[in-house]
Amino acid sequence: MELEFQCGDEICNIGGFASVIGADGTFSAVRNHIMRVERMNFQQVYIPHMYLELSIPASESNEFILHPNRLHIWPRGDFMLIALPNADKSFTSTLFAPASVFDELNTEESFMSFFSANFPDAVSLIGEARLKYIYHNYPRGSLVSIKCTPYNHKGKGIIIGDASHSQVPFYGQGMNAGFEDVKVLMHILETKKSLKDAYDLYTASRHKDLIAICDLSMANYDEMRRGVQxxxxxxxxxxxxxxxxxxxxxxxxxxxxxxxxxxxxxxxxxxxxxxxxxxxxxxxxxxxxxxxxxxxxxxxxxxxxxx
Ligand SMILES: Cc1cc2nc3c(=O)[nH]c(=O)nc-3n(C[C@H](O)[C@H](O)[C@H](O)COP(=O)(O)OP(=O)(O)OC[C@H]3O[C@@H](n4cnc5c(N)ncnc54)[C@H](O)[C@@H]3O)c2cc1C
Known part of the structure; x- marks a missing residue:
């Protein structure tokens, strides 16, 4: 099997491999290849919401500006702002809103008035200048849930992480589930002699947990928007x-x-x-x-x- 890695705009590290573990994210090329040779069931659902990442800096005395042991949510019905603490005492904040709302925020003025009207306290936490910078420079991302099975093609290839289970980020478990994939796969690889047996067992034993966390994340999507009110x-x-x-x-x-x-x-x-x-x-x-x-x-x- 030959693999081509994309390194920026270049193609690099072309090499031959006996088996491939694809951890290449939501739009996995490895998954696309496995799909061609394996009877893989695949489901991809975009939710109406998109996201924009923002940041809330630490205070001037380098302290947390909000309570660090809380998930901060500003629920506003169809859209919401959240903030999660970072080790450097800043917060990563994310605006989740329907694509139609983002479409309306197409000038700096409309963007700033949206925040002032809906999250006035957050504007002072983020800072007006930073908010304007975010408007001009930060990308808006889609949110997609992907489920598939099986995860492997014989002993030749297997996918882990978002490549095999992209979830909407409302349980904060996407990366954790990916790390757990590695732990489970490593354990199985230690106990099985052939790669095919190991990959088959991984698919058979891991699927119910990955479906569960995708579904839980989707359920939390509704709960966080409506439930908290x-x-x-x-x-x-x-x-x-x-x-x-x-x-x-x-x-x-x-x-x-x-x-x-x-x-x-x-x-x-x-x-x-x-x-x-x-x-x-x-x-x-x-x-x-x-x-x-x-x-x-x-x-x-x-x-x-x-x-
Ligand atoms: C808004 C948001 C908030 C989130 N919050 C959390 C959270 O709080 N907690 C949590 O656990 N998870 C969270 N997640 C999910 C988390 O970010 C993902 O689950 C995690 O990054 C998946 O890791 P991965 O390695 O599987 O895929 P990725 O992080 O997508 O990594 C795949 C890598 O493969 C590379 N790649 C792909 N194709 C090629 C190629 N052809 N050649 C070379 N390189 C390639 C990509 O460049 C990328 O570096 C969040 C996600 C979003 C969108």
Whole structure:
């Protein structure tokens, strides 16, 4: 097998290989080649939202300007701004908005007034001059979810990372899932004699977790935009936080399982969350039914007392 690497505008490192591990990102050339020789199922979904990365600098005294241990979200219905802390005490902030909103932000004036109207506090955090620089220099990116299977063609080639599972970035797990791919593949390679057996086992065992994290990321896309403004959502999250504190390992929130527990596979986290949803719905329904019965009983008792 011959590979050509693109190095800037040049083609370099042409070489022959017995087997290729393609970690070449969302629009993977290795995946395209595997698709031609393997009966690969493939799904690609663009969401209506696009993104623009911004940055919030550290304060003049080199401190975090916002709380460093929080995910900051400015939800505005159909669009939102988020900020995540960096090691150098700055924040990476991202505007997620439908492509139609970005289309309207086609002059510096419209861009600046959009921010002043919707995120006035963020304008002062980012700084007007920096915001103008961002408008002129930072690219706007599309967001796509890609699922496929199998990930390999015999022992000749396999894809990992975004090449095999691009996800919308709302669970912050894209790169983590890619690192986990490497860990899982390395472990399997140590236990199997032939590359074909190893790659086949990787595809068979890894798929359910990669589908789960793609689906969880898509679900979080809706939740982050709408959920954080919905009292049902906020009440449920508060209740779960209490349950996690009281029941410890016996009740873990989805976010905890996905983000802080590498020992819990994505697919198990997802199925546990579905079970938790059923339990909480049953508890809430029972509580509502109990409260309704109590109100009716009280009403009947009052009527009896009057007659
Ligand atoms: C807005 C946004 C926010 C995100 N936030 C998070 C987060 O908080 N946490 C997280 O874990 N993930 C996050 N992600 C996802 C994360 O960025 C990706 O999952 C990760 O970068 C994927 O790594 P990768 O190595 O598989 O692919 P890539 O990072 O795309 O790397 C592929 C590499 O292959 C190179 N390449 C491709 N084709 C060729 C070729 N023909 N020749 C030579 N080189 C080639 C590319 O130049 C590139 O360097 C985010 C993504 C986005 C868009």
């Amino acid at each position: 919905d009292w049902h959502y906020l009440a449920r999250r508060s209740l779960e936080r209490i349950l996690e504190r009281v029941l410890k390992d016996r009740w873990l929130r989805l976010y905890t399982m996905v983000t802080f527990r590498p020992d819990i596979p994505y697919s198990l986290a997802y199925s546990t969350e579905k079970l938790h949803t059923k339990i909480l719905s049953a508890v809430v329904n029972t509580a509502i039914a109990g409260a309704s019965v109590a109100v009716v009983m009280k009403g009947l008792r009052l009527l009896n007392q009057r007659s």
